[in-house]
Amino acid sequence: MATIxxxxxxxxxxxxxxxxxxxxxxxxxVRIPTLCYHSQISRTGACRxxxxxxxxxxxxxxxxxxxxxxxxxVTVDPEILDMRRGILNFLLAEGDHNCLYCxxxxxxxxxxxxxxxxxxxxxxxSAPRNLRVRDVSSSEGLRREENxxxxxxxxxxxxxxxxxxxxxxxxxxxxHTHLTTGIRDLLGESECVQCGQCVQLCxxxxxxxxxxxxxxxxxxxxxxxxxxxxxxxxxxxxxxxNREGQLVKAEGSIHGPNRGHLCVKGRxxxxxxxxxxxxxxxxxxxxxxxxxxxxxxxxxxxxxxxATIKAEHGPDAVMSFTSAKCTNEENYLxxxxxxxxxxxxxxxxxxxx
Amino acid sequence: xxxxxxxxxxxxxxxxxxxxTTENHPVIASMIKKAVIHGGKKLVVADPxxxxxxxxxxIFLQILPGTNIALLNGLxxxxxxxxxxxxxxxxxxxxxxxxxxQTLQKYTPEYVAGICGLADPDQxxxxxxxxxxxxxxxxxxxxxxxxxxxxxxxVKSVANLQMLLGNLGVxxxxxxxxxxxxxxxxxxxxxxxxxxxxxxxxxxNPDARKKFEQAWGVPSLPxxxxxxxxxxxxxxxxxxxxxxxxxxxxxxxxDPNQHHVIEALKALDLLIVQDIVLTETAEYAHVxxxxxxxxxxxxxxxxxxxxxxxxxxxxxxxxxxxEDWWITQALANRLGAQWDYRGAEEIFDEMxxxxxxxxxxxxxxxxxxxxxxxxxxEGHPGTQFLHKDRFARGLGLLxxxxxxxxxxxxxxxxxxxxxxxxxxxxFHTGTMSRNSRILNEIVPGPYVEIGPNxxxxxxxxxGEIVSVSTRRGSLRLKAFISDRPKANVVFIPFHxxxxxANVLTxxxxxxxxxxxxxxxxxxxxxxxxxxxxxx
Ligand code: SF4
Ligand code: SF4
Ligand code: SF4
Ligand code: FES
Numbered sequence: 001m002a003t004i005x006x007x008x009x010x011x012x013x014x015x016x017x018x019x020x021x022x023x024x025x026x027x028x029x030v031r032i033p034t035l036c037y038h039s040q041i042s043r044t045g046a047c048r049x050x051x052x053x054x055x056x057x058x059x060x061x062x063x064x065x066x067x068x069x070x071x072x073x074v075t076v077d078p079e080i081l082d083m084r085r086g087i088l089n090f091l092l093a094e095g096d097h098n099c100l101y102c103x104x105x106x107x108x109x110x111x112x113x114x115x116x117x118x119x120x121x122x123x124x125x126s127a128p129r130n131l132r133v134r135d136v137s138s139s140e141g142l143r144r145e146e147n148x149x150x151x152x153x154x155x156x157x158x159x160x161x162x163x164x165x166x167x168x169x170x171x172x173x174x175x176h177t178h179l180t181t182g183i184r185d186l187l188g189e190s191e192c193v194q195c196g197q198c199v200q201l202c203x204x205x206x207x208x209x210x211x212x213x214x215x216x217x218x219x220x221x222x223x224x225x226x227x228x229x230x231x232x233x234x235x236x237x238x239x240x241x242n243r244e245g246q247l248v249k250a251e252g253s254i255h256g257p258n259r260g261h262l263c264v265k266g267r268x269x270x271x272x273x274x275x276x277x278x279x280x281x282x283x284x285x286x287x288x289x290x291x292x293x294x295x296x297x298x299x300x301x302x303x304x305x306x307a308t309i310k311a312e313h314g315p316d317a318v319m320s321f322t323s324a325k326c327t328n329e330e331n332y333l334x335x336x337x338x339x340x341x342x343x344x345x346x347x348x349x350x351x352x353x
Numbered sequence: 354x355x356x357x358x359x360x361x362x363x364x365x366x367x368x369x370x371x372x373x374t375t376e377n378h379p380v381i382a383s384m385i386k387k388a389v390i391h392g393g394k395k396l397v398v399a400d401p402x403x404x405x406x407x408x409x410x411x412i413f414l415q416i417l418p419g420t421n422i423a424l425l426n427g428l429x430x431x432x433x434x435x436x437x438x439x440x441x442x443x444x445x446x447x448x449x450x451x452x453x454x455q456t457l458q459k460y461t462p463e464y465v466a467g468i469c470g471l472a473d474p475d476q477x478x479x480x481x482x483x484x485x486x487x488x489x490x491x492x493x494x495x496x497x498x499x500x501x502x503x504x505x506x507x508v509k510s511v512a513n514l515q516m517l518l519g520n521l522g523v524x525x526x527x528x529x530x531x532x533x534x535x536x537x538x539x540x541x542x543x544x545x546x547x548x549x550x551x552x553x554x555x556x557x558n559p560d561a562r563k564k565f566e567q568a569w570g571v572p573s574l575p576x577x578x579x580x581x582x583x584x585x586x587x588x589x590x591x592x593x594x595x596x597x598x599x600x601x602x603x604x605x606x607x608d609p610n611q612h613h614v615i616e617a618l619k620a621l622d623l624l625i626v627q628d629i630v631l632t633e634t635a636e637y638a639h640v641x642x643x644x645x646x647x648x649x650x651x652x653x654x655x656x657x658x659x660x661x662x663x664x665x666x667x668x669x670x671x672x673x674x675x676e677d678w679w680i681t682q683a684l685a686n687r688l689g690a691q692w693d694y695r696g697a698e699e700i701f702d703e704m705x706x707x708x709x710x711x712x713x714x715x716x717x718x719x720x721x722x723x724x725x726x727x728x729x730x731e732g733h734p735g736t737q738f739l740h741k742d743r744f745a746r747g748l749g750l751l752x753x754x755x756x757x758x759x760x761x762x763x764x765x766x767x768x769x770x771x772x773x774x775x776x777x778x779x780f781h782t783g784t785m786s787r788n789s790r791i792l793n794e795i796v797p798g799p800y801v802e803i804g805p806n807x808x809x810x811x812x813x814x815x816g817e818i819v820s821v822s823t824r825r826g827s828l829r830l831k832a833f834i835s836d837r838p839k840a841n842v843v844f845i846p847f848h849x850x851x852x853x854a855n856v857l858t859x860x861x862x863x864x865x866x867x868x869x870x871x872x873x874x875x876x877x878x879x880x881x882x883x884x885x886x887x888x
Contacts, residue, residue, distance in 0.1 A: 140794040164386035229647040232532025234656025239667040263379030272788035279643035280672025303687035319585040322545035323601030324534035327652030329700035330677040331543035345579030349545040
């Protein structure tokens, strides 16, 4: 990769040819605010929040404009700030943004940009456009509250470029621009397969998961990474839990083979973990019924019977099924148990099923 | 998979056979869709149902269930006839070409189209040309290849095709089985199989036994291969197997021929079931041991591309549950072992000492790096694709394989073909997905998918109840009319205990690897009239 020199906020720095201004600046620790930009989709240059001054006279959107040798880039000055404030004021006034009632509160990119830029309450004259689609029940997994939409287009591209179900589209022009999912315009009646990728990429509370509302606010959630249990792709997932330890939502991790994407099972298939049906104690069959027992009782019983059966009928009278849902360590140990402790090769699992 | 998921953009064409990818491996499906729709890459799909992937295919071959091998032979026949194979690759890297060529002779497009139920033999010619022209071409398959009594031959057959085309050992090519569960790959790698120790070291090999005897500090290890799942259930009925210890499996729903499975479980003197909920299988247990779910565990799993990944504890355990390894260790120690593992990492470290393909992986490396086996030393970067310059055995073996019909063919009494599988929203026996609210809301119950013409023939409309019967049993289900199934073929998802598809399936086994023939058996479908109509 050829390197070139540019001037970034008055300092001469090296960067790679072909990089966008946004990436070049980030490489030198300079953050440029963005809204429609997302690293997992192609660039649109729709919101202009990332506008910077180039060669003193021009404004360019940093997320789309490549650097060129000798470019003189200023990422922030009073005029640029004014312009960004204007955009944010407009977006805020155009929708119906009451953070008190919003699932995205604390995790909303519009909210933090407004806070960062000192945006005040929008003027009362600008009546919020309350008339866009509010569809919070047609889809089992997704909620849509389009009065919070900033028309960034990330959802459109998430579905078009990552999931490839091509559900979202823009319709209308100018101030009538809005999102649509088809003729009846209900998510539940569209081609949506509820992978949740559009929600994961939406910067505001316009799209959210049914599992989130009322289960803790963004800053109360902690996330931990693990691997999906539902198929062999092995998607890495960041699971979010609230203060009570309840599972709230799942997001695809960019570090896994899935590169941020998930399917409906990885996205929503986690609440069995905290289902009331989970077993809580060992059980032993007594007089035909399974009754609760302590670990010592259950293990002594199981081991005692195994020993007897092995003694009377030989080790090959014992069989075990390991599990394609358990870890490598657990599978390793179970086959070691059967071979080394019981003394049989009777061990198999459901790879074939 | 011989190759890696991240090579999808490198492939020039894809051949998907026996995999309903968008429902069973959706994330990989999306990546392939992207390459085809936005990247203009070629796609050939072969499946009995007009699955979503078929919509994007340049050529869609709607074949009868159980006829994969005939189709693959037909494709190879055309490739050889037209000289489209990679002759240099075959000559330098493979052996057995003459025998294969011989066998392929009779598989003309016309002959194959007859077996597969394809109206137009030219489709086979066109598909062969397309697949041969694009290089590298990646082949993806799933249970639609393996769940037959000829499953092993199906796997050899796809390898034949890829060797003829020189697509093995190159980035973007490969033979890529999609594993259906999070750790099928790992369970096999770890020796969760009756004939091999970890890393596929045969139990019949005295050197391998000696190695494990020393590593585990035991005087001797058994040398005869053990039983497979289906064999062990037969042995239980015969009284030869007396005790069964099941970790996290639910054979009552997942295994073929449910009546037979239950009979086997009832015949046991001891059934130990270790699981997260009281499964259909646990209801027959003598002892039930509650274990951690995936989100309570720490440990590693290996995905379909041989990538080993760390799992972390996300939620605190419920009640008095324990890790599966803790339970196994507690049993072992009561039977005279002296194990003292305190965590998954200690077990992993012991394991990699005896598992050459994992030897170079450490917990810290897994935390930082993308590692795929084989990874023999700590300095080794892992292996993105297999068979780079040579095959494990040296030369790649082309194996002549003849098509054999399924165990049960249609007849006047059972005139239709039944095939089974999964739907997007559910997993396996439903223990997890059906206890997840949103997934259960999207697809709440069982159904049988049937084509519009077949439905009309028995005078059934969408949502009406039909009975589906085979020689083994019968089920009542809602009919779901769709244009996806091939004529005379019906599909039932097997996740649902209230209508367990495996009441119907056959337990015919592949003679080599004992995979049951889930994907095809003969059935009849009849309308169930409400009582008043009958009177
Ligand atoms: S959830 Fe997935 S399929 Fe549905 S609209 Fe969003 S991105 Fe598309
Ligand atoms: S719904 Fe969200 S992602 Fe989609 S355009 Fe609106 S703000 Fe952007
Ligand atoms: S999220 Fe979907 S595609 Fe990914 S591992 Fe889970 S089940 Fe498979
Ligand atoms: S972030 Fe660059 S234009 Fe929106």
